[in-house]
Structures are given as C-alpha cells and as structure tokens.
Amino acid sequence: EVQLVESGGGLVQPGGSLRLSCAFSGFTLDDYGIGWFRQAPGKDREPVSCIISRDGSTYFAEYADSVKGRFTMSSDNAKNTMYLEMNSLRPEDTAVYYCAADSWGPGSGCYDYTMEYWGNGTLVTVSS
Numbered sequence: 001e002v003q004l005v006e007s008g009g010g011l012v013q014p015g016g017s018l019r020l021s022c023a024f025s026g027f028t029l030d031d032y033g034i035g036w037f038r039q040a041p042g043k044d045r046e047p048v049s050c051i052i053s054r055d056g057s058t059y060f061a062e063y064a065d066s067v068k069g070r071f072t073m074s075s076d077n078a079k080n081t082m083y084l085e086m087n088s089l090r091p092e093d094t095a096v097y098y099c100a101a102d103s104w105g106p107g108s109g110c111y112d113y114t115m116e117y118w119g120n121g122t123l124v125t126v127s128s
Contacts, residue, residue, distance in 0.1 A: 006122040009125075018124060020099075027101060029075055033102035033107055034051055035051065093124060097121060102114050
C-alpha cells in the first residue's frame, strides 16, 4: 500500500525558511514519479516541483517559475523520504503543501492529474 505523510509546515515570517518532509512507503524512487504541489486559500492546486524526464534516462527537478531559485526538492531513498527546502518565503507562498507519487514514473512535466497517490498535506503560513 502506497502512503505519503507530509510534515514540517508551520508559521514563518516573510524571508524565512522551512523544510518540508514527506515520508513515503509502498514504493521506491527508482520506480515512481514524485512531486510537490500546493493549494492556497481560494485557489486551485498548483505544481511546485516534480522530478521529470524529457528523454527517459535523465532525471531532474523542475520548478514552478514562482519558486525557482528559492525552493529545492530532494530525496533520500534510504530513508524513504523526500524534502522541499523553502527559502526566502513570501506571503504568497502560504498554502497547504502536498507530496504526491505517480506509479508510471517521472513524466515529461509536473501535472497533478498524473499523480495517483497523495499525502494529506501540511499547512505553511508566511506572515509577520
């Protein structure tokens, strides 16, 4: 059974940092695609970062333009955990953050409709 559990959310001041964790079970990173998404109050869910591949052999993290240079996605297969390091946080980063997994493996883009498995989310609030 595939499970994902996020942690690490909280209240942070603008300009601050947080690291989100996603503990997963039931799959390995060698076989599944993974990503982070977020949903701000009153808005649709949007992609933050995913591991993708354009050619089926080279994998890299793709980021939404709004978080490029500030957020970093990483993973540790040995610990069955993926991370989202968030720096220089802004009020507009306030959202519930979700990790997700795709059993078909990394796709060519970061799309929530390809993700079959989701965590319950962790709330990040950026406010002074």
